Amino acid sequence: MNDIVEIEEENDDVPTPVGELSLQTIAMPADSNADGDIFGGWLVSQMDLAGAVMANRLARGRVATVAIDSMVFLRPVAVGSVVSCYATVKDIGRSSMTIIVEVWAQHHHDVEPRKVTEGQFTFVAIDENRRTRPVPRTS
Numbered sequence: 223m224n225d226i227v228e229i230e231e232e233n234d235d236v237p238t239p240v241g242e243l244s245l246q247t248i249a250m251p252a253d254s255n256a257d258g259d260i261f262g263g264w265l266v267s268q269m270d271l272a273g274a275v276m277a278n279r280l281a282r283g284r285v286a287t288v289a290i291d292s293m294v295f296l297r298p299v300a301v302g303s304v305v306s307c308y309a310t311v312k313d314i315g316r317s318s319m320t321i322i323v324e325v326w327a328q329h330h331h332d333v334e335p336r337k338v339t340e341g342q343f344t345f346v347a348i349d350e351n352r353r354t355r356p357v358p359r360t361s
């Protein structure tokens with residue numbers, strides 16, 4: 223019993239992704255610069271897609287990105303890494319949804335995935351005429 227408790231305590235120290243796995247892909251050579259590091263803009267694009275997956279579900283339809291805030295790039299991403307985007311809902315307004323997206327990357331040389339980027343994305347629920355509409359409330 224004590225052994226189990228000790229193992230759980232050890233695992234608490236290992237950083238783990240926060241949120242729901244929303245998108246997973248592989249960083250390819252076409253997404254990198256001449257030195258083999260992945261472009262920040264490519265990562266932002268993956269994060270936007272990952273946030274939109276969650277926002278589309280919450281809005282039950284079309285959304286548009288209205289703002290990207292607090293973007294931090296913590297570590298470079300190497301070509302060939304598995305890139306995983308995790309999304310968490312921070313806030314839901316009338317038509318807006320604020321979603322935190324964390325990116326974790328793992329190259330086959332790495333023992334563990336590492337957090338490489340985090341940003342805050344705000345999406346707005348829109349209708350077929352691009353007018354804002356309320357985010358449906360769940361019971």
Ligand SMILES: CC(C)(COP(=O)(O)OP(=O)(O)OC[C@H]1O[C@@H](n2cnc3c(N)ncnc32)[C@H](O)[C@@H]1OP(=O)(O)O)[C@@H](O)C(=O)NCCC(=O)NCCS
Pocket residue numbers: 286287288289314315316317318319344346348352353354
């Ligand atoms: C998204 C869009 C329809 C919103 O239209 P708008 O006239 O700004 O609408 P509003 O002022 O009513 O704002 C709508 C919501 O967005 C929020 N919002 C607007 N600008 C914001 C910003 N910079 N940061 C955070 N939230 C913002 C508002 O607070 C409001 O939230 P709420 O309904 O939950 O209270 C319009 O701005 C648009 O079409 N933008 C382009 C979207 C796009 O092309 N995205 C891809 C870019 S590459």
